[in-house]
Amino acid sequence: MRTIDWDEDRAAVRLIDQTRLPAEYEVVYCERVDELIAAIKELKVRGAPALGVAGALGVVLACKSASKGEIERAVMKLKEARPTAVNLFYGIDRAYRAAKRGKTPEEMEELALAEANRLIEEDIAVNRKIGDYGSVLLEDGDVVLTHCNAGRLACVEWGTALGVIRAAILQGKHIEVIACETRPLNQGSRLTTWELMQDKIPVTLITDSMSAVVMRGGMVNKVIVGADRVVKEGVINKIGTYMHAVLAKEHGIPFYVAAPTSSFDLEHGYEDIEIEERSPEELVYCGDTQIAPADVRVYNPAFDFTPFELIEALITEKGVFHTPIKLI
Amino acid sequence: MRTIDWDEDRAAVRLIDQTRLPAEYEVVYCERVDELIAAIKELKVRGAPALGVAGALGVVLACKSASKGEIERAVMKLKEARPTAVNLFYGIDRAYRAAKRGKTPEEMEELALAEANRLIEEDIAVNRKIGDYGSVLLEDGDVVLTHCNAGRLACVEWGTALGVIRAAILQGKHIEVIACETRPLNQGSRLTTWELMQDKIPVTLITDSMSAVVMRGGMVNKVIVGADRVVKEGVINKIGTYMHAVLAKEHGIPFYVAAPTSSFDLEHGYEDIEIEERSPEELVYCGDTQIAPADVRVYNPAFDFTPFELIEALITEKGVFHTPIKLI
Numbered sequence: 302m303r304t305i306d307w308d309e310d311r312a313a314v315r316l317i318d319q320t321r322l323p324a325e326y327e328v329v330y331c332e333r334v335d336e337l338i339a340a341i342k343e344l345k346v347r348g349a350p351a352l353g354v355a356g357a358l359g360v361v362l363a364c365k366s367a368s369k370g371e372i373e374r375a376v377m378k379l380k381e382a383r384p385t386a387v388n389l390f391y392g393i394d395r396a397y398r399a400a401k402r403g404k405t406p407e408e409m410e411e412l413a414l415a416e417a418n419r420l421i422e423e424d425i426a427v428n429r430k431i432g433d434y435g436s437v438l439l440e441d442g443d444v445v446l447t448h449c450n451a452g453r454l455a456c457v458e459w460g461t462a463l464g465v466i467r468a469a470i471l472q473g474k475h476i477e478v479i480a481c482e483t484r485p486l487n488q489g490s491r492l493t494t495w496e497l498m499q500d501k502i503p504v505t506l507i508t509d510s511m512s513a514v515v516m517r518g519g520m521v522n523k524v525i526v527g528a529d530r531v532v533k534e535g536v537i538n539k540i541g542t543y544m545h546a547v548l549a550k551e552h553g554i555p556f557y558v559a560a561p562t563s564s565f566d567l568e569h570g571y572e573d574i575e576i577e578e579r580s581p582e583e584l585v586y587c588g589d590t591q592i593a594p595a596d597v598r599v600y601n602p603a604f605d606f607t608p609f610e611l612i613e614a615l616i617t618e619k620g621v622f623h624t625p626i627k628l629i
Numbered sequence: 630m631r632t633i634d635w636d637e638d639r640a641a642v643r644l645i646d647q648t649r650l651p652a653e654y655e656v657v658y659c660e661r662v663d664e665l666i667a668a669i670k671e672l673k674v675r676g677a678p679a680l681g682v683a684g685a686l687g688v689v690l691a692c693k694s695a696s697k698g699e700i701e702r703a704v705m706k707l708k709e710a711r712p713t714a715v716n717l718f719y720g721i722d723r724a725y726r727a728a729k730r731g732k733t734p735e736e737m738e739e740l741a742l743a744e745a746n747r748l749i750e751e752d753i754a755v756n757r758k759i760g761d762y763g764s765v766l767l768e769d770g771d772v773v774l775t776h777c778n779a780g781r782l783a784c785v786e787w788g789t790a791l792g793v794i795r796a797a798i799l800q801g802k803h804i805e806v807i808a809c810e811t812r813p814l815n816q817g818s819r820l821t822t823w824e825l826m827q828d829k830i831p832v833t834l835i836t837d838s839m840s841a842v843v844m845r846g847g848m849v850n851k852v853i854v855g856a857d858r859v860v861k862e863g864v865i866n867k868i869g870t871y872m873h874a875v876l877a878k879e880h881g882i883p884f885y886v887a888a889p890t891s892s893f894d895l896e897h898g899y900e901d902i903e904i905e906e907r908s909p910e911e912l913v914y915c916g917d918t919q920i921a922p923a924d925v926r927v928y929n930p931a932f933d934f935t936p937f938e939l940i941e942a943l944i945t946e947k948g949v950f951h952t953p954i955k956l957i
Contacts, residue, residue, distance in 0.1 A: 324919040479928075482912060482921070484812060484836040490912060490921035498922055505926045506912055508812040510837040510869030514933045517871070541838030543845070547879050548872060584810060584818060584834055590916025591652040593810070593818035594826055598833045600807075605842045 302328070303457050305346055305354050306421065307361070307414060314358045318345045319454055319488075323495040334362040334375045341382040341389075344486065348455020349386040349529045349564050350424050356380075356392030357417035364400055364410035372406065384575040385537060385604050386529040387566045392420055421457050427561045428459040430618035432468030435525070435559055438614065438621070439469040439476055444521045446479040446512060449539035450492040451527025451559065461559040462525040463497065465616060470502060477503040479521050483539060484509055485583040485601065509541050516552035524549045528560035531615070533570045533629065535608040536560070542604075546611035555613035562617050567629045571606040579603050630656070631785050633674055633682050634749065635689070635742060642686045646673045647782055647816075651823040662690040662703045669710040669717075672814065676783020677714040677857045677892050678752050684708075684720030685745035692728055692738035700734065712903040713865060713932050714857040715894045720748055749785050755889045756787040758946035760796030763853070763887055766942065766949070767797040767804055772849045774807040774840060777867035778820040779855025779887060789887040790853040791825065793944060798830060805831040807849050811867060812837055813911040813929065837869050844880040852877045856888035859943070861898045861957065863936040864888070870932075874939035883941035890945050895957045899934040907931050 308315040313330040314337055321327045329345060331337040337359045340346055346355050356379065363375035376397050383389060399416035403409035439445065445466055449455075452463035459467065469476050478497055483489035490506050497504040507515060515521050524545055528536040536542070536558050549556040566574075581599035585591065593599075609615075609626040622628065636643040641658040642665055649655045657673060659665040665687045668674055674683050684707065691703035704725050711717060727744035731737035767773065773794055777783075780791035787795065797804050806825055811817035818834050825832040835843060843849050852873055856864040864870070864886050877884040894902075909927035913919065921927075937943075937954040950956065 323922045481838075482812070484810065484838055487920045490925075494925045495922050498925065503926075505928050506909075506921055507928050508837070508868065508912065510809075510812055510872055511928065511930065511933075513872035513875055514868070514930065515928070520928075540836065540842070544838055544841035544872070544876060547841055548875060551875050551879065581834075584836065587915035587920065588918025590918060592815045592915065593834055594651045594823050597818075597822045597826065598831075600833050600835050600839065600843070600848075602839070602842065605839075 304351050304454050305358070305457060307358055307417065314355070314362065316340065316346045317454065319347060319492060320345050322491050331362065334359055334379060337362055338379055338382045347488070348450060349388040349527065350428070350456040350461065350561060352383065352386045353388030353392035353563055354417065354421055354424060354457055356389045357396035357413070357420045360393055360396035360400055361410055361413045361417055364406050364413050366406060372409065383577060385577045388563050391563050395420060424457045425459060427618040428456050428461060428464045431461055431559050431561065431616055432459065432464040434621050435465030435557070435616035436468035436472055438557060438616070439465065439474060439523065441474040443474070443523050444477045444479060445523045445525055446481065446515065446521040446545070447493060447524070448481045448489060448509070448526050448541050448545055449483045450488040452493055452496045454492045454496055455527060461527045461561065463493065465525055465559050466502065467500070477505070479505050479507055479515055481507055481509045481512055481541065481545070483541060488539070512545050513548045516548055516554055521554065523555055523557065525557045525559055528558050528564050529604055530574060531560055531565045531628070532574060533567055535571060535606055536612065537571060537574055537576070537604050537606050540602055540605050543607045546607045550611050556611060557614050557616055558612055559616040562619055565628070577603040632782050633679050633686070633785060635686055635745065642683070642690065644668065644674045645782065647675060647820060648673050650819050659690065662687055662707060665690055666707055666710045675816070676778060677716040677855065678756070678784040678789065678889060680711065680714045681716030681720035681891055682745065682749055682752060682785055684717040685724035685741070685748045688721055688724035688728055689738055689741045689745055692734050692741050694734060700737065711905060713905045716891050719891050723748060752785045753787060755946040756784050756789060756792045759789055759887050759889065759944055760787065760792040762949050763793030763885070763944035764796035764800055766885060766944070767793065767802060767851065769802040771802070771851050772805045772807060773851045773853055774809065774843065774849040774873070775821060775852070776809045776817060776837070776854050776869050776873055777811045778816040780821055780824045782820045782824055783855060789855045789889065791821065793853055793887050794830065795828070805833070807833050807835055807843055809835055809837045809840055809869065809873070811869060816867070840873050841876045844876055844882055849882065851883055851885065853885045853887055856886050856892050857932055858902060859888055859893045859956070860902060861895055863899060863934055864940065865899060865902055865904070865932050865934050868930055868933050871935045874935045878939050884939060885942050885944055886940055887944040890947055893956070905931040
């Protein structure tokens, strides 16, 4: 099943609830835009490309409102669901621009849906292209370290970083993966391991703090991660990415980023971007288990910035940009 | 209360159950050596210096056996409780050497207890000395990053790395701490934050993967950690230590290790040392919450090795060894 899609019968957004994996596989339906906004905030759907699709499908739901003014307000609210991944805004903008060509809310909904469906098909095609281009960088026998989840669960299907690995495996190369658990929300241990095991791709789980020792020990020879936003001087991605990039450089291991050009925001530098700070609760509790004093002070940025100097190549659907990366 | 001590009334080892903190503060009593071995394995008591005391007190419990043969077997079993921290063996050896001067099990128990009590008093004195020497390295206004728990909960009281911070604060310096949560068992979030908050020392909790961004962002200007074993070429300490050391060097931040000379094992190189690999469960579950597929392959070393080249100074009760560190 696709990570996120439009359900014709229910006229709703259908998505895999990623907060329940791997213990439970549950599909949820959002019939109203506020339900989808809540799902985005709670990370039931996450990952830059999937957020692009969520944004576009959110506009479809917004068009169920009675008036253009209400639709506009719903779209604005949707844009505030999460601040860092540019794809959310990209998907919203594309679908809303299409919708505004309609005269009635019904027409607007139809036009937004057509655009959202195009975005979905594009995401799949773009992922495949990223895989094709990126797979050239992987050799038979490689062990690839990845952080967070830049797999099919972060997209519609296939994936960006994990799409590169899937493409290399399709070419007959033997590739293994080391997945960092990705604190504090464990997208690596919950999602990356799960989707790779579903595909029978060999994967070993480690804590984020072990990447340096697996690099030094020769247990890994490439790193591939995704990106939430590509800016002028580098990439913004899940917290921990910068650390892995520094460690990879120190140990002579190539560090790759795989991302669609829809994640590009080359008009901005990293200092212009709002890095989402999430709730202290994410470090104080793990499920129902308390793992820190309830009133402890917490610093919990969801993303960090990695400069191009630390990135060997940026893999996109338009080709591979090798170091020294200069996009503008 | 001391982290670990002898309870005269109950003729038992009394310890704070560190697996229950910070949600619950519970004191447990081990009257038999196998109870203490279980407590060590389950990390109810942990931290190199505290394990030294546990080892010595374990010999006292072993001496409750009926014969010298049984005592010997119990001591051997105690030595196998955990493989990496040298202090456990050090504590056992000291108490058992003392015990063997006794003729009857009763005499042996008495001699072992006297030696264990000396070890307890020494640990406190040694911690204070480490604090005195190390505090010179800290300046008013410093923000110190630490990993795992090298505090009073890792010792009898006071602490090694955190003892240095406590000593600097006693001198009137304003020091703040950034505690890394220390996956997978969260000794940083569960224990370090808890004991610092008890002492009203300002502390901020981060995930291990955030240390690089707090270093780059100028939010921290020193790193101090403890050590489970100091070998010829460097230190063995909690997994993640090596990563922080590489990152500190990259960001021009001094990286200090505080450890008593009882952690020294200079006859061995790091390749001689067995690095404990712990259960995959530690990464698959957090309390009752499943955070990874039950059958995922896991790599879970409890410690890593950091070479002296990455360490600015080694703080001991005998003084500070500055870089280039040469102990032999």
